[in-house]
Amino acid sequence: MIDIKNKKRIVIKIGTSTLTHKKSGRLNIRRMNSLVGVIADLKNQGRDVVLVSSGAVGLGLGRLGISEKPDDTPTKQAAAAVGQCELMYMYDERFGKYGITVAQILLTKTILQQDRRKNVENTMEKLFESGVIPIVNENDTVAIDELELDFGENDTLSAIVAQLCKADLLVILTDIDGLYDENPNENPNANIIHQVDEITEDIYMAAGGKGSKFATGGMQTKLDAALIANEAGIDMAIINGRDPENIYRLFDGDEVGTIFPCK
Secondary structure, three states: OOOOOOEEEEEEEOHHHHHHHHOOOOEEEHHHHHHHHHHHHHOOOOOEEEEEEEHHHHHHHHOOOOOOOOOHHHHHHHHHHHHHHHHHHHHHHHHHHHOOOOOOOOOOOOHOOOOOOOHHHHHHHHHHOOOOOOEEOOOOOOOOOHOOOOOOOHHHHHHHHHHHOOOOEEEEOOOOOOEEEOOOOOHHHHHHHEEEEOOHHHHHOOOOOOOOOOHHHHHHHHHHHHHHHHHHHEEEEEEEOOOOOHHHHHHOOOOEEEOEEEE
């Protein structure tokens, strides 16, 4: 097992399905409060933390009174514009109770592919020096390809952010306990894989196979993120985010979730 306890710079990613209630799509306030408390505690331990957070579009749809997920891009972008204000207000208020300042960073694939990438890196470092927690999301208001899931619902983005800020560890919070050797939705006897030393085709097949209904937008994009992180010398973990205190258990060395150690 890798030494997670001594990791100093952490990127934590939480997706919409973990941050919201399944039936209503509205924000899970208790879970957000717990997540903020854990991250604040990690910060108080002397760690640098970046939060990659989804949820803006869902929050925006709720504020606009739209109950069904729209198919057209302009409505999604409008919802993102409204939702980003709401999301950052809620994070700012909650982190502020712990005396922690947050900053919003909205990224697009185009920016990350250009020389402006260095500007993002410099901004991140200055925020760390100032004791600020950067909260990152895709800039869905202006970017079309991100709404088309080009970033893999923020999984890939979180790995790229980990590269940008030279993180020691990427933690992806999801709504299952980790990577299983079979699809747990189909086989209740499927076993969790606690450590993956090499991401092979067999590992992708365990996640449901590339392009399958089970893998698309789910575990496959997390494996893609692990590849990106590991190639950059960054360890990654997938853990169940329904209980944010699983992050404590991860740092305590408990066997929780699935760990992808870099070589």
